[in-house]
Each structure stands twice: as structure tokens, then as C-alpha cells.
Amino acid sequence: xxxxxxxxxxxxxxxxxxxxxxxxxxxxxxxxxxxxxxxxxxxxxxxxxxxxxxxxxxxxxxxxxxxxxxxxxxxxxxxxxxxxxxxxxxxxxxxxxxxxxxxxxxxxxxxxxxxxxx
Amino acid sequence: xxxxxxxxxxxxxxxxxxxxxxxxxxxxxxxxxxxxxxxxxxxxxxxxxxxxxxxxxxxxxxxxxxxxxxxxxxxxxxxxxxxxxxxxxxxxxxxxxxxxxxxxxxxxxxx
Numbered sequence: 001x002x003x004x005x006x007x008x009x010x011x012x013x014x015x016x017x018x019x020x021x022x023x024x025x026x027x028x029x030x031x032x033x034x035x036x037x038x039x040x041x042x043x044x045x046x047x048x049x050x051x052x053x054x055x056x057x058x059x060x061x062x063x064x065x066x067x068x069x070x071x072x073x074x075x076x077x078x079x080x081x082x083x084x085x086x087x088x089x090x091x092x093x094x095x096x097x098x099x100x101x102x103x104x105x106x107x108x109x110x111x112x113x114x115x116x117x118x
Numbered sequence: 119x120x121x122x123x124x125x126x127x128x129x130x131x132x133x134x135x136x137x138x139x140x141x142x143x144x145x146x147x148x149x150x151x152x153x154x155x156x157x158x159x160x161x162x163x164x165x166x167x168x169x170x171x172x173x174x175x176x177x178x179x180x181x182x183x184x185x186x187x188x189x190x191x192x193x194x195x196x197x198x199x200x201x202x203x204x205x206x207x208x209x210x211x212x213x214x215x216x217x218x219x220x221x222x223x224x225x226x227x228x229x
Binding site: 033035040041042043044045048056058059090106107109110111112 | 124127152160161162163164167207209216217218219220221222
């Protein structure tokens with residue numbers, strides 16, 4: 001079955017370290033997203049990409065960067081990790097909308113990466 | 119900025135009762151409103167969605183209603199079962215085609 005995968009699934013690191021979280025998908029979707037989930041705060045958008053040449057900041061992009069290496073791959077980097085970046089990180093994908101950029105379809109989430117910054 | 123508020127944050131019901139979760143959104147240009155269910159330790163999954171040209175949509179025991187004038191939408195679950203216990207998230211599509219999520223509601227269905 002076509003799926004969204006994330007690596008690693010769990011990571012413990014120290015303050016100041018550089019961390020990369022990877023996302024791959026076999027759904028053939030153009031759109032990819034990175035979210036972080038914190039208790040009581042829901043899912044907050046970090047970055048999103050509508051195609052390989054398109055990268056956009058989300059609600060909480062400070063301290064993060066991304067790279068869209070191919071249609072199927074979207075990586076999230078923390079250049080210098082800090083403790084308040086401890087969270088559950090989800091990658092998601094969706095189809096291109098049927099009526100332009102503002103149209104929307106179902107997002108499919110990866111299994112998540114639990115990151116702990118000590 | 120764009121915002122989605124979701125209430126309540128926790129909800130406990132007896133098996134067989136109904137559950138209602140409400141969301142309000144700030145961007146009047148929003149045109150797509152999905153609901154996701156996240157079971158413990160799992161990824162969020164879409165359970166139902168509604169577009170702005172429709173006022174209500176139903177799928178078996180779940181339904182969503184939309185009031186564009188008031189900028190609010192609700193999830194209704196009837197005849198709740200223990201397997202409905204999960205965190206539910208509402209969301210609204212905003213300018214640029216991205217989703218803004220609510221804070222989540224932890225639903226507990228007691229047998």
C-alpha cells in the first residue's frame with residue numbers, strides 16, 4: 001500500500017546538536033507538510049511544499065529549515081536543537097487541489113517522530 | 119492571524135450517548151473543514167470533511183455541520199462506542215491552501 005514513512009521514529013539528542021528528520025512517501029502526492037504536536041496545542045504547521053521548487057513557512061518556522069529533495073522526500077532540520085523543540089513531529093502529504101492553490105484534499109500523515117532535546 | 123478554536127478540550131460521555139465538538143475559525147475565505155481522529159500512539163486520520171458549499175454531511179454515526187455566517191462548524195457522534203475514544207482535531211483551510219488545526223478534544227467513552 002502507498003504510504004508515508006518517517007525516520008527516525010524516536011530520537012534523543014542534546015541541546016545545540018543538528019538534527020534531521022526525514023519523510024518519504026509512495027503516494028505520488030505533490031504536497032508535503034511538517035507539523036509538530038504538543039499537548040493542548042494541536043498540530044501546528046512548520047513548513048509546507050506544494051512541489052519540488054515550492055517551499056513555504058508555516059505558523060512556527062523559526063529554528064527549523066526544510067529541504068524538498070524530490071517529489072517523494074521532504075526533510076526537516078533543526079540546526080541547533082533546544083529543549084522547547086521537544087515534541088512529536090508529523091509529516092503529511094496531499095494531492096494537488098482540484099480548483100487551484102486554495103483547494104484542499106485529505107492529508108495523509110506519517111507515523112510521527114518523537115524528538116527529545118535534553 | 120488565521121486561527122481555529124476548538125472546544126471542549128476534554129469530553130467524557132457514557133457509551134451510547136452523543137458527543138458534540140465545536141470549532142470556530144477566523145478566516146472568512148476558508149472553504150474546507152476536515153476532522154481528524156488520532157487514537158493513542160497513532161497518526162491522525164481523516165474521518166469526515168465538509169466544503170463550504172454544503173451545510174451538513176453525514177457518514178453513519180458521525181456528522182458535521184457548517185455555519186459559514188457564524189464561522190463555526192461542529193462534529194456530532196451518535197451512539198458512541200468505546201472505540202470512539204481518541205483525540206479529535208478540527209481544521210480549516212486557509213489562504214495558500216494550508217490547514218490550520220484546532221487544539222484538539224480528548225473524547226473518552228465510558229462503557
